[in-house]
Amino acid sequence: MDIENKIVQNIIEAVQKLYGTAVEADKIVIQETRKEFEGQITVVTFPFTRLSKKTPEQTGADIGEYLKANVEDVTDFNVIKGFLNLTISEQYWTNCLISNVLSADYGQFKPNGEKVMVEYSSPNTNKPLHLGHVRNNLLGYSVAQILSANGYDVIKANLVNDRGIHICKSMLAWQQFGNNETPASTGLKGDHLVGKYYVIFDKEYKKQISELVAGGQTEDEAKKNAPVIKQAQEMLLKWESDDPAVKELWSKMNGWVYEGFGETYKKLGVDFKKYYYESDTYLLGKDTIEEGLQKGVFFKKEDGSVWIDLTEDGLDQKLVLRADGTSVYITQDLGTAQLKYDDFKMDKSIYVVGNEQDYHFKVLFLILEKLGKTWAKGLFHLSYGMVDLPSGKMKSREGTVVDADDLMDEMIRTAKERTEELGKVEGFTEEEKNKLYEIIGMGALKFFLLKVEPKKRLLFDPNESIDFQGHTGPFIQYTHARIRSVLAKAGYSGKLTESYSLVLTPLEKDLIVNLSKYPDVIAASASEYSPAQIANYVFELAKLFNKFYHEESILKAEDADVRNFRLDLASATASVINKGMGLLGISVPDRM
RNA sequence: GCGCCCAUAGCUCAGCUGGAUAGAGCAACGGUUUUCUAAACCGUAGGUCUUAGGUUCGAAUCCUAAUGGGCGUACCA
Numbered sequence: 182m183d184i185e186n187k188i189v190q191n192i193i194e195a196v197q198k199l200y201g202t203a204v205e206a207d208k209i210v211i212q213e214t215r216k217e218f219e220g221q222i223t224v225v226t227f228p229f230t231r232l233s234k235k236t237p238e239q240t241g242a243d244i245g246e247y248l249k250a251n252v253e254d255v256t257d258f259n260v261i262k263g264f265l266n267l268t269i270s271e272q273y274w275t276n277c278l279i280s281n282v283l284s285a286d287y288g289q290f291k292p293n294g295e296k297v298m299v300e301y302s303s304p305n306t307n308k309p310l311h312l313g314h315v316r317n318n319l320l321g322y323s324v325a326q327i328l329s330a331n332g333y334d335v336i337k338a339n340l341v342n343d344r345g346i347h348i349c350k351s352m353l354a355w356q357q358f359g360n361n362e363t364p365a366s367t368g369l370k371g372d373h374l375v376g377k378y379y380v381i382f383d384k385e386y387k388k389q390i391s392e393l394v395a396g397g398q399t400e401d402e403a404k405k406n407a408p409v410i411k412q413a414q415e416m417l418l419k420w421e422s423d424d425p426a427v428k429e430l431w432s433k434m435n436g437w438v439y440e441g442f443g444e445t446y447k448k449l450g451v452d453f454k455k456y457y458y459e460s461d462t463y464l465l466g467k468d469t470i471e472e473g474l475q476k477g478v479f480f481k482k483e484d485g486s487v488w489i490d491l492t493e494d495g496l497d498q499k500l501v502l503r504a505d506g507t508s509v510y511i512t513q514d515l516g517t518a519q520l521k522y523d524d525f526k527m528d529k530s531i532y533v534v535g536n537e538q539d540y541h542f543k544v545l546f547l548i549l550e551k552l553g554k555t556w557a558k559g560l561f562h563l564s565y566g567m568v569d570l571p572s573g574k575m576k577s578r579e580g581t582v583v584d585a586d587d588l589m590d591e592m593i594r595t596a597k598e599r600t601e602e603l604g605k606v607e608g609f610t611e612e613e614k615n616k617l618y619e620i621i622g623m624g625a626l627k628f629f630l631l632k633v634e635p636k637k638r639l640l641f642d643p644n645e646s647i648d649f650q651g652h653t654g655p656f657i658q659y660t661h662a663r664i665r666s667v668l669a670k671a672g673y674s675g676k677l678t679e680s681y682s683l684v685l686t687p688l689e690k691d692l693i694v695n696l697s698k699y700p701d702v703i704a705a706s707a708s709e710y711s712p713a714q715i716a717n718y719v720f721e722l723a724k725l726f727n728k729f730y731h732e733e734s735i736l737k738a739e740d741a742d743v744r745n746f747r748l749d750l751a752s753a754t755a756s757v758i759n760k761g762m763g764l765l766g767i768s769v770p771d772r773m
Numbered sequence: 774g775c776g777c778c779c780a781u782a783g784c785u786c787a788g789c790u791g792g793a794u795a796g797a798g799c800a801a802c803g804g805u806u807u808u809c810u811a812a813a814c815c816g817u818a819g820g821u822c823u824u825a826g827g828u829u830c831g832a833a834u835c836c837u838a839a840u841g842g843g844c845g846u847a848c849c850a
Contacts, residue, residue, distance in 0.1 A: 207790080210790090210791090210792070212789090212792080215793065217793090217794090218793085223792095223793090225792055225793090227792070227830065227831075228792095228830095230830080231830090237830090261793070262793065263792075263793085263830085263831090264792080264793060305850085342850075345849095345850070346849085346850095347850085459850095484848095486848065495776080496776080496846095497775090497776090497846070500847085500848055502848090503848045504848065505848085507848085509847090509848065509849085509850090510849070510850050513850095535844095536777085536778065536843090536844065536845090537843095537844055537845070538844095538845085538850090539776095539777060539778075539844075539845070540776075540777070540844090540845050540846070541845090541850090543777085564778085566778085566779080566843085566844095567843080567844080569843085574843095599812070600812085603810095603811095603812065605810075605812085621812090629785095632785095632786075632787090633785085633786065634786090634787090636778070636779080637778095637779070637786090638778090638779075638842095638843065638844095640785075642785095645784095645785095648785095648798080648799070649812060650798085650799080650812055650813090651797085651798040651799060651812090652785085652786075652787095652797065652798035652799080653798080653812085655812055656798090656812065656813085658812085659810080659812050659813075660812095660813085662810075662812095663809080663810055663813085666809075666810060667809050667810090670809065671809090701789090702789095705789070709789095713786095713787090714789085717786090717787060717788095717797090720787095720797085720798090721787090721797085724797080724798095727813060727814070728813095728814070728815095730809075730813080730814090731805095731813070731814045731815085732814085734808075734809065735809060736809045737808075737809070751809095772810085773810085773812080
């Protein structure tokens with residue numbers, strides 16, 4: 182809000198003139214006035230009492246007088262203890278609505294010339310996506326949208342883990358037990374079919390282990406000697422040496438998975454500009470290791486393994502290359518980071534990855550900094566908490582995962598039931614109905630996951646369905662639909678208010694004050710990479726509008742100017758709801 | 774052992790760089806529909822902000838320690 186800057190400037194002047202000393206702008210605390218007091222903007226005046234050598238009340242009154250006399254839009258003030266509550270003119274708020282909030286690009290910042298990559302999703306191709314991936318995908322997509330609204334040029338990237346021992350496990354199990362099943366022959370989604378064989382592998386593996394243990398081997402020996410694991414390892418070696426048959430099987434099964442993921446991504450509403458595949462990048466990083474050795478950042482042990490000593494930074498010694506010269510996880514991440522930078526030369530790069538990898542990224546970024554990569558300071562790990570069930574962690578191999586596709590289907594089904602119960606789809610075509618159910622069901626799911634601060638862990642109880650009432654996506658969607666309905670009835674087609682001399686009701690003023698905060702919320706959510714801030718803001722806005730809607734009629738307002746103004750106000754609210762929800766990847770319907 | 778993260782109402786969560794009597798939603802109880810969509814609105818009840826110290830005009834917020842929970846600390850990814 183620009184009025185805040187004006188007030189801050191004038192306070193600096195006031196303190197200078199009244200008390201003969203200077204205050205820094207960042208010492209001045211401005212906040213929203215609490216509901217129970219008169220005014221919209223509050224200045225905390227405790228810090229000035231030291232300069233004024235007067236009571237908080239007297240100091241507040243001094244500054245209040247000054248502001249009233251010198252700032253055009255400050256029309257009145259009151260002082261309660263160390264709080265100076267300012268009343269801002271009606272014209273200011275009316276004007277704010279008409280010239281700012283209602284403009285088409287409200288909340289969209291000008292391009293800032295910076296490029297940022299957001300890497301998210303990053304699935305393994307041996308099993309379908311589950312609820313944890315859903316959180317990742319929604320977060321990544323939303324953060325990308327938010328950065329884009331803040332003026333960044335955003336590149337959404339997906340680093341697919343398409344190779345490795347876990348992939349070979351699914352392949353091997355399919356080869357041995359699959360009877361040539363395909364998605365077409367079974368009707369299963371490709372990623373689910375492959376996941377099925379990942380589970381079958383694990384069952385077989387466990388069976389063989391217990392047989393070997395029964396035959397006298399220790400648990401550890403059995404784990405190494407079980408025939409299936411040996412075969413999987415052989416398969417991995419063959420893959421690495423480009424064995425045509427293995428590669429063909431690999432391409433075939435990954436192809437099924439990609440088709441399945443494609444559907445899931447589509448339903449989730451996420452997309453990517455750039456795909457990286459680990460089968461292409463897993464050998465990268467060796468140059469970086471060499472560079473590190475040259476620069477003396479890394480050192481070689483007698484066995485030939487390469488390390489970095491981070492003990493001075495409070496971390497440990499970390500292996501960066503095995504004794505046999507092969508890569509570890511961080512080797513390829515070093516290489517991939519370089520590759521990404523070479524590809525796009527971005528200013529910032531966000532990795533959306535769970536908090537179990539906090540240490541890994543701390544080390545990764547630190548190494549790149551020590552290597553003197555100027556771009557390393559732009560790297561950021563957007564770390565988010567795990568999604569837990571009441572029973573604890575989800576385990577794909579133990580079948581306790583909440584499957585992404587199942588969950589989405591269930592949400593949409595529930596949306597359908599709820600909507601039909603309420604009898605709200607009269608006059609909808611079959612297609613419109615299905616579209617609506619999807620919008621509502623996905624809205625409920627997305628809002629549920631995004632309203633929580635990313636770094637907090639998230640509890641999901643499959644036995645308790647996700648709500649459609651209260652602090653939810655559908656609540657906000659409903660508010661939007663109501664507004665659109667009123668606007669449609671009024672034949673509203675754009676800004677109606679001319680007059681700046683309205684007397685606003687408290688609720689109208691509250692609404693405008695709230696709407697005027699939107700750009701600040703967008704900026705804050707970007708600097709903290711937190712869609713939750715937008716989610717909670719939009720909820721607050723919707724709640725406030727519902728109150729207004731309930732208490733003050735729009736279409737039946739006695740005065741034509743008031744009616745027009747309220748239509749503008751409603752339209753502005755709908756538009757901010759639409760934009761805010763859009764940044765969360767949630768659509769809002771016109772009717773529901 | 775060491776490191777990182779979390780702890781707010783019965784449950785799920787807000788609480789911005791320290792600022793007024795700590796706020797929502799759900800669940801519970803009571804009320805609102807001849808009036809723009811009741812997926813809504815209003816009210817009641819519910820809290821020693823895990824604990825103990827400290828910093829200061831002022832602490833849920835910052836510092837220290839303890840307790841509880843999660844994660845990491847692999848020549849796994």
